[in-house]
Amino acid sequence: MNETSNKNIEDLNKNTTNSEQNSEVNSSESETQENPKDDIHVETSDNQADEVETASHKDALNEEEVLTEEEKLKKDLNAQKDKYVRLFAEFENYKRRTSKERMDLFKTAGQEVMQSLLPVLDDFDRALKEVRKSEDKDLIQGIELINNKLSETLKSKGLALMHVNAGDAFDADLHEAITQIPAPTEELKGKIVDVVEKGYTLGDKIIRFPKVVTGK
Template identity: 35%
Template sequence: MSPRKKKEIKEENDDMTKQTSEKEMPENEVPNVEEAVSETEASNENTTETATDDAKTEAEIVTPESALIKLQAAYDELNDKYLRLNAEFQNYRKRVEKEKNDIFKFGNEKLLVEMLPIMDNFERALSAADESQADDKVLSGVKLIKKSLDEFFEKNGVKKIEAMHAPFDPDKHHAVMSEDSDDFEVETVIEIFQEGYALNEKVIRPSMVKVTK
């Protein structure tokens, strides 16, 4: 067989193969890769949206039990706030009442403290008058003034601190001397150099004393 004849036969065979392939898979049925990918992505998006919607639906479902729990939590929170505010108000009211009482009880403390030296001078004058047997009229006048001053102090809540022969109390007594004694126990007041005073149970001047050691 001549080479030309072989070439013709080969070309005929190629043409037949091509025609057969075109018949088996028409041009309009050739798969489109881009369209397939788009369809897959759309399907995935629809699946995701459906799952999200299902989750939202489950979250939005409110049962009577869950609603009751929420209401109880809100009530407990409001009740706790109310109790705190009420406690703060009660403390504030007590503090204000105490401040008012302190103003009433100790508002004139400074004035009374400044008057204590006057009382000391009257007591010294009376002590000196008794020792020198001064004129009865003068002594009577001094005693009368001293009595008026005592009444004024008592009316305003000022009282003398009882210190003689009392156990030493650092809150009420100021010890300036000490002395051995067989007649009294240790740390007992045996002499008063200056009287001490308290205003409504508050010491405004301690007694200046001598104590045993």
């Protein structure tokens, strides 16, 4: 009888122990099942925060890249503008220089032609003086016609006679004194006594100074 009671007590203790163990296991499993949810939630929040931070970082990088590209384009544009301005200025200088050179060439060539024709005009003047001594009116008119036509043609090209007469004041900037003689009168002292060769201008430039004789 006592053995049976003892055995029942032992079985009861075992059942109690097993129940407690099962309860602990179930509690642990329950906690384990609840804790992963909390861990997952925390991990998800951390991941979202990381994603937001990464996205913000990417946006900042993209914005920086856009600004860098914009600055680069501005620099390139300014460089092209500077290059264009320099090229335009150089081209304008080139046009002015070549235009001036061309005008100088035309003037020089024209001046040389005019200077070569001046002796011809001198010959016509001397011929007219001699022809006018004759009584052949037709000859005189013919020479005068040719002389006038030549003079007018050269005048239209810019050639002009410098009008100098005896008795005019001598100006070293305008006249070339080839000799000096005693003045025939007091009024001609230091003045032009005679004009040996006519002077001419081409435009605003003297291409041949009138050769004169002055009185002293």
